[in-house]
Amino acid sequence: MRTYVIGDLQGCAHEAGLLLDRIAGDATSPEQARILFVGDLINRGPQSLAALRRMKALSEASEGRIDALLGNHDLHLLAVAAGVRKASRSDTLDEILAAPELDELVGWLRRRPMAMFVDAHLLVHAGVPPQWSAAQTMALAGEVEAVLRSDGWVDFLRQMYGNQPDRWDDGLEGIERLRCIVNALTRMRLCWPDGRMDFEHKESDKGPEGSDLQPWFDLPERKTADVTVVFGHWSAMGVVLRPNLVGLDSGCVWGGKLTAVCLDDRSLLQVDCPEYRPHSGKH
Template structure:
């Protein structure tokens, strides 16, 4: 059984189906398929994408799974009244759908990290202080909260940029917020691991800023595994021995990308420019 990881869909349901068809043709109907988050928002058919992923997940016996990305968490928060929609959101069809409650309930059960055959999958990044085992454990803390009766209160307090650096002594909402920000929002950091949330459109920080991509921070403790992530369309596709970046800008007129984790072979689908480039990625 081959295992494929797929980058950010962001509501591009048609392209997702084209890519899935190619995967099934290449790897057989028993392929394992893992999405790195941001199934919805910005693209033309968020409702169709979410319904398709839910149906595939529920009928696959665990072979199809999707991580939670920042847009997926945003949808859950909007659906329960813990956050307002922004002008660039394309969530109205989901929120008005007769099966919205079932869709949101399914999203709430999704993981924030997966560890598969020495590949650590996250949506955005991993704090440099974490190894793979700690990443999975910390993701589990947030997953437990999202699946609990107190999830609405958590979602209401989830937003914010502080604390911007991980400390093992963090507690309560500060701890959970830092975990969420690392796993679903992080791109650039200072050398000590402090997360920067201002610079979204480039692959590096301004000259002299001292900002580095999170995966190039010195001493990162996940260098012994391959981290697979999305979230950063400005980077495009990245393949290194210890790193696979999968957000190839589907919704921005790029490609939707799948990588076979067994042999690093690529499958890609060209996408129309559904959205003009902006900082809201």
């Protein structure tokens, strides 16, 4: 079974359909292909409800062979739908919030994984702190998943937001521990040399000139260097293909492309996208 991973959709349902058609034409047995999304299924693009409906239907019909990670925009929708976070003017969530099956959509979304490990590939939405191994990443992701799937999920979302703590410590407990895990897996881009996460600089693929900030995956002694990490979230970085790293956010909603990679042979499939939103970097 061939495995394909697709970058950030952000509500670009039409382009997602085109790319799925490309995958069907590429796969030897398309009905058996595994198709995984790295998160941010919705928001900013024009068809957030259609994207979410289709992904839910595909996942349920395939018994999980087609699935998606949770990204920061997906978590934002959960918080807005739960009434613990206000929608911003740049959101395109109104159709989802008004959908008759909102509860079912939210129920499906909050049960999505925070990380996956597939054929020696570790999939996350944003990044992995240098202190975490692949096994620890999966275990910590599981801690957040358990809370999101519990009756206490709304209380968790109410406390989830914030930039502190900005560096992982195995001794972290409670909401600080969970918040740090969420920020790493769904928000991280640049880090300081000691592993502290920076959340201020979003518009570039590197830190300001003269600073010590660097992409999380370039930090020395990163414990996930022994596996291939696949991620999205960073449209300013674009497609990244290294021996142990695959970046897939090619800026679909900003007028770039929607990208899929076949993990079996590293081949890329892409579709062009209109500029639905001017790129500010703050997404």
